[in-house]
Amino acid sequence: MRRKAVIVALLMGLVATACGSGSSSKSANGGSQPQRTGQLDPNADVRIAAPEDTWPVQGEKEKSTTFAYPFNVNVYEPLIYLASDYTLKPGLAERWELQPDGKTWRFSLRHGVMWHDGKPFTADDVVWTWGDRQMRGKTLGTVQGTLGPDSVKKVDDFTVDFTPKTVNNRIPEQIVHPEGAIVQVGKDFDSSPPVGTGPFKVSSYTPTQTVVLDRNDSYWGPKAQVARMSIRFLPDPQTRVEALKSGQVDFAVDVPPTAASALEADKALRVVKSKPGRTHLIYVNKSDGRPTADQAVRQAVSLGIDRKAYADVVFDGNASPGRWMAPESVLGSAAQTVPAGVFDPKQARTVLDNAGYKPGPDGIRVKDDKKLSLKLLGTSEIPEGATQFIQSQMKDVGVEVQIIKTPDTATRNTLYAQGKGDYDLDLEPPNQNDGNPAFLPVLRMSSKSPTNAQFAPGAAFDALADQSLTAPSTAQVQQLSAQMMKILEADTFIVVPLAGLFRINAMSANVNFTDPHPSNTNQTWFGLTKNLPKK
Amino acid sequence: MGRYAARRLLVAVPTLLALSLLIFALVSRAPGDPAEEQARRQDSRGEISPERLAEVRHELGLDRPFVTQYVSWLGGAVHGDLGRSFVRRTSVSSEIGRRIPVSARLAGAAFALILLLSVPLGVAAAMFHRHWADHALRVLSLLGASVPGFFGAYLLIILFATKLGLLPVAGDEGWQSLVLPAITLAVGPTAVVSRLLRSSLLEVFGEDYMRSARSKGLGPLTVVVRHGLRNAAVPLVTYLGAVFGALLEGAVIAEVIFAWPGVGRLTVEAIGQRDYPMIQGVVLFAGAVYVVMNLLVDLSYGFIDPRIRLEEAVERS
Numbered sequence: 001m002r003r004k005a006v007i008v009a010l011l012m013g014l015v016a017t018a019c020g021s022g023s024s025s026k027s028a029n030g031g032s033q034p035q036r037t038g039q040l041d042p043n044a045d046v047r048i049a050a051p052e053d054t055w056p057v058q059g060e061k062e063k064s065t066t067f068a069y070p071f072n073v074n075v076y077e078p079l080i081y082l083a084s085d086y087t088l089k090p091g092l093a094e095r096w097e098l099q100p101d102g103k104t105w106r107f108s109l110r111h112g113v114m115w116h117d118g119k120p121f122t123a124d125d126v127v128w129t130w131g132d133r134q135m136r137g138k139t140l141g142t143v144q145g146t147l148g149p150d151s152v153k154k155v156d157d158f159t160v161d162f163t164p165k166t167v168n169n170r171i172p173e174q175i176v177h178p179e180g181a182i183v184q185v186g187k188d189f190d191s192s193p194p195v196g197t198g199p200f201k202v203s204s205y206t207p208t209q210t211v212v213l214d215r216n217d218s219y220w221g222p223k224a225q226v227a228r229m230s231i232r233f234l235p236d237p238q239t240r241v242e243a244l245k246s247g248q249v250d251f252a253v254d255v256p257p258t259a260a261s262a263l264e265a266d267k268a269l270r271v272v273k274s275k276p277g278r279t280h281l282i283y284v285n286k287s288d289g290r291p292t293a294d295q296a297v298r299q300a301v302s303l304g305i306d307r308k309a310y311a312d313v314v315f316d317g318n319a320s321p322g323r324w325m326a327p328e329s330v331l332g333s334a335a336q337t338v339p340a341g342v343f344d345p346k347q348a349r350t351v352l353d354n355a356g357y358k359p360g361p362d363g364i365r366v367k368d369d370k371k372l373s374l375k376l377l378g379t380s381e382i383p384e385g386a387t388q389f390i391q392s393q394m395k396d397v398g399v400e401v402q403i404i405k406t407p408d409t410a411t412r413n414t415l416y417a418q419g420k421g422d423y424d425l426d427l428e429p430p431n432q433n434d435g436n437p438a439f440l441p442v443l444r445m446s447s448k449s450p451t452n453a454q455f456a457p458g459a460a461f462d463a464l465a466d467q468s469l470t471a472p473s474t475a476q477v478q479q480l481s482a483q484m485m486k487i488l489e490a491d492t493f494i495v496v497p498l499a500g501l502f503r504i505n506a507m508s509a510n511v512n513f514t515d516p517h518p519s520n521t522n523q524t525w526f527g528l529t530k531n532l533p534k535k
Numbered sequence: 536m537g538r539y540a541a542r543r544l545l546v547a548v549p550t551l552l553a554l555s556l557l558i559f560a561l562v563s564r565a566p567g568d569p570a571e572e573q574a575r576r577q578d579s580r581g582e583i584s585p586e587r588l589a590e591v592r593h594e595l596g597l598d599r600p601f602v603t604q605y606v607s608w609l610g611g612a613v614h615g616d617l618g619r620s621f622v623r624r625t626s627v628s629s630e631i632g633r634r635i636p637v638s639a640r641l642a643g644a645a646f647a648l649i650l651l652l653s654v655p656l657g658v659a660a661a662m663f664h665r666h667w668a669d670h671a672l673r674v675l676s677l678l679g680a681s682v683p684g685f686f687g688a689y690l691l692i693i694l695f696a697t698k699l700g701l702l703p704v705a706g707d708e709g710w711q712s713l714v715l716p717a718i719t720l721a722v723g724p725t726a727v728v729s730r731l732l733r734s735s736l737l738e739v740f741g742e743d744y745m746r747s748a749r750s751k752g753l754g755p756l757t758v759v760v761r762h763g764l765r766n767a768a769v770p771l772v773t774y775l776g777a778v779f780g781a782l783l784e785g786a787v788i789a790e791v792i793f794a795w796p797g798v799g800r801l802t803v804e805a806i807g808q809r810d811y812p813m814i815q816g817v818v819l820f821a822g823a824v825y826v827v828m829n830l831l832v833d834l835s836y837g838f839i840d841p842r843i844r845l846e847e848a849v850e851r852s
Contacts, residue, residue, distance in 0.1 A: 208796050208800075209706065209707060209794070209796055210706075232705075232706055232794070233794060234704075234705050234706070234794045235791050235794060235800075236705075236791050236792045236794070238689060238792075239692065239704055239705050239792055239793070239794065242689075242692045242693060242696060242697050242704050243696075243704040243705065245697045246696045246697040246700060246704055247700065248696070248703060248704050
């Protein structure tokens with residue numbers, strides 16, 4: 001008996017040793033404490049696991065982003081950078097000013113910038129990028145609509161004027177998007193070899209598999225702090241996590257929220273999160289004939305969802321409770337003027353009671369012999385738990401929710417474009433990728449686009465949307481955008497913000513990353529460093 | 536035999552034709568308007584005018600009658616031209632052609648593993664019928680057949696890459712990269728093939744020729760290998776043909792988890808992007824693989840079991 005016990009104990013010990021023999025070691029407090037292992041290594045090659053390389057399948061027009069996010073702005077640069085706090089930073093343009101005509105934006109270009117092939121960067125490159133090329137649909141869609149064939153003119157070798165067909169004072173905030181980055185005269189983003197002006201040069205690229213970016217030592221600004229980024233595209237997020245834990249990569253981009261706490265507890269690793277750039281929102285279809293055409297139902301939906309619990313349950317706490325349609329950062333100080341959504345299921349029930357929706361035998365409310373049943377759309381990007389969470393919370397106030405999974409964005413777009421609108425709630429994860437504070441509200445809610453007919457709140461909103469295009473300063477647009485959000489979220493209940501998502505990157509303890517960007521297309525890698533091995 | 540092969544080849548032609556028509560019809564009638572999708576890809580500025588839509592529809596040849604479209608596509612397919620991808624703007628045939636060797640490498644490795652593991656396991660299970668080893672192998676087979684592919688893949692990664700650091704987590708970088716995805720793909724079929732082989736062998740063990748072989752003084756293993764395996768192989772070959780077809784046309788889960796750039800991932804990408812010519816191409820490829828594999832399996836019967844050739848000769852006479 002005693003011998004058996006000894007053997008069992010030995011076996012258990014062996015199993016425990018085997019389980020603990022990996023590179024991971026857990027800290028008692030669960031924190032992610034950076035460990036300095038030496039001095040910065042300026043010749044470091046940082047091995048990075050990135051999500052799927054969608055660049056080869058992005059299509060002709062979308063080829064305007066070079067390589068998979070998040071490496072594009074590091075090769076081809078825009079005139080203006082979007083900083084991680086959503087402010088604008090000089091890029092290839094040193095400054096930009098609205099001219100006295102109130103319509104023309106003058107960009108003063110940076111001197112001494114060289115393309116990766118050694119040619120000098122001049123105004124001709126900007127005119128090519130935003131002139132002929134953009135007229136062929138090769139650049140940013142949000143700006144294209146306002147530019148005509150003669151809108152972009154060279155003033156001298158280092159000055160360019162943008163004069164849109166109609167007033168568009170959002171141009172500086174819009175052109176920060178990597179799709180608006182500058183390419184050399186006669187070239188496109190898919191020209192081979194890729195030639196940009198950015199802090200990294202493309203050394204090799206195998207579509208969907210690997211890309212190697214080397215530091216551009218002739219860069220006009222502060223140089224990158226690592227010599228090379230060797231990127232492997234690993235589409236599966238859990239595979240990226242395992243690649244990091246095994247030591248086969250130094251950095252994993254966009255790890256799943258559910259893996260974050262375990263990685264944070266690992267002393268050999270470091271987790272760096274960005275502020276929210278992507279949000280989860282419900283757009284409520286208020287078309288005639290839908291149950292949600294009734295403001296009481298929309299209000300009940302808004303009151304019946306616990307945003308804090310949504311962030312905690314669906315994202316394991318790696319999100320902030322939803323309050324804004326766009327990320328808080330892009331709204332500046334105006335963000336605080338948008339009222340926070342209230343979770344009050346009791347009030348939701350009262351609102352529905354008062355509107356004549358009485359609980360049926362199964363707890364689901366009924367009015368005029370019709371069950372209060374809503375259809376909830378969720379694309380494949382939406383986690384299963386998210387739609388189930390909404391379904392469960394709505395059931396609690398007596399609203400049935402049927403979940404409709406759209407297999408891909410194309411199916412959802414078709415549903416929208418054809419105006420079928422056979423749904424009531426649409427759960428979407430939009431991203432804020434430019435610096436225009438009014439971008440999302442105007443894009444999705446202005447009645448000028450027929451595809452927004454299901455949502456558009458009407459004239460008061462449209463007036464604010466129009467003003468947001470002509471307002472000369474970003475601060476004014478922040479105020480206008482906050483007002484639009486108040487209409488959408490607190491007055492008409494057409495938009496229900498659920499959560500603001502953090503982007504989560506994990507890395508070895510000897511790697512640091514100081515400037516995670518909330519936008520998934522504007523990440524720069526100047527803040528990436530790697531320490532020399534400890535002696 | 537030659538005549539038999541020719542006859543089977545002739546039957547394969549109408550099968551492929553019917554398959555191509557079915558694929559073309561299904562993809563053409565799928566929900567959504569490919570012209571609208573294409574117009575949106577080319578210009579995201581906002582609303583698409585009916586004129587622009589008509590223009591794109593004409594560019595893509597979608598304004599022609601269905602039969603004309605099909606005949607034109609089929610004509611191209613016969614000459615190896617499956618059209619141009621709506622999304623990539625490259626030749627569908629060359630894209631599929633580029634992925635086939637990648638998938639074939641993985642399929643070949645997985646198939647070799649299946650054979651290497653399932654034959655000894657099946658033989659052992661049959662030879663030790665009702666012995667503890669047979670029961671242990673049954674439990675193992677049950678586990679192998681019931682563990683979901685993605686779960687097995689993660690277990691392998693955690694054990695061999697993360698914990699032991701012996702193999703790459705993912706990617707296509709040398710033979711080491713093949714090991715984990717090949718094992719992932721091989722586990723399920725190995726379990727099934729070993730059980731199939733065990734059952735077939737148990738059936739032939741009672742045959743007269745097996746008894747004769749044993750009475751000549753041959754050892755048990757020699758009897759099984761020389762006389763049993765060949766006679767038990769027919770049902771196995773049928774199943775193995777289907778397995779190889781499935782492996783070659785792409786193993787989506789393994790290809791995504793292990794970042795393996797094969798036909799499976801191409802299929803997923805094409806469906807996600809509504810890239811109709813690419814979808815038609817990969818589905819036709821998958822169908823053709825199955826037809827060819829079935830043909831090879833049928834032809835192999837004659838080599839494995841001479842009675843099948845004899846039956847054919849009797850039929851002819």
